[in-house]
Amino acid sequence: MSNQERSEERWCCSPVTAEPLSAEQAADLSAVFKALGDPVRLRLLSLIAAHAGGEACVCDLSGAFDLSGPTISHHLKVLREAGAITGERRGTWVYYRVLPETLQRLSAVLGPAPAVSTSA
Amino acid sequence: MSNQERSEERWCCSPVTAEPLSAEQAADLSAVFKALGDPVRLRLLSLIAAHAGGEACVCDLSGAFDLSGPTISHHLKVLREAGAITGERRGTWVYYRVLPETLQRLSAVLGPAPAVSTSA
Numbered sequence: 538m539s540n541q542e543r544s545e546e547r548w549c550c551s552p553v554t555a556e557p558l559s560a561e562q563a564a565d566l567s568a569v570f571k572a573l574g575d576p577v578r579l580r581l582l583s584l585i586a587a588h589a590g591g592e593a594c595v596c597d598l599s600g601a602f603d604l605s606g607p608t609i610s611h612h613l614k615v616l617r618e619a620g621a622i623t624g625e626r627r628g629t630w631v632y633y634r635v636l637p638e639t640l641q642r643l644s645a646v647l648g649p650a651p652a653v654s655t656s657a
Numbered sequence: 658m659s660n661q662e663r664s665e666e667r668w669c670c671s672p673v674t675a676e677p678l679s680a681e682q683a684a685d686l687s688a689v690f691k692a693l694g695d696p697v698r699l700r701l702l703s704l705i706a707a708h709a710g711g712e713a714c715v716c717d718l719s720g721a722f723d724l725s726g727p728t729i730s731h732h733l734k735v736l737r738e739a740g741a742i743t744g745e746r747r748g749t750w751v752y753y754r755v756l757p758e759t760l761q762r763l764s765a766v767l768g769p770a771p772a773v774s775t776s777a
Contacts, residue, residue, distance in 0.1 A: 556707050
């Protein structure tokens, strides 16, 4: 499923400490967690996110790994298909950026329940 | 690796948008993301987290799934080994709770970089 096909309603979510996820929400979110469930992919995500200007090409990333270019490209494809990063070709290279809304949703789901106002 | 064996230094982390993860940090964190990268496990986590009193036994959880008890127990074991939940036997049942520090760490890693003060 592409990002575009995810309805906002399904793909929302309140923190898990506040209310249980529906089966559909869990299916959507777990697909992104699965993409992050690999040390190379998680490091790639962090290298892209923290790179100058918030974007990086394979040329910026491959030096950090003892892996072939095609292997790194495969991991980037998995992150892209999960909606964690996006890529834009400019000249020779594809430049990758994280999709902050995806990371923020995951962060919010795992975060503490928002404080409830107790004022009358 | 158990939670106890994780050093705080490795298992910290700043948001990925602030600085890249080390290989060791990525290995630790990706193991937890991998455990959450399954729709049944993510739903189990959310059902436990949102259950009355913050804890639930298999008897509270199995009704939400069309899965056998042993299958649910397997998924709970994966979550437990990843440090996402803890379990305590009381009488007939094991009662599970989420480990909020684990979820908070994951949430912080995916969250936005903290605002930097620009005052002189």
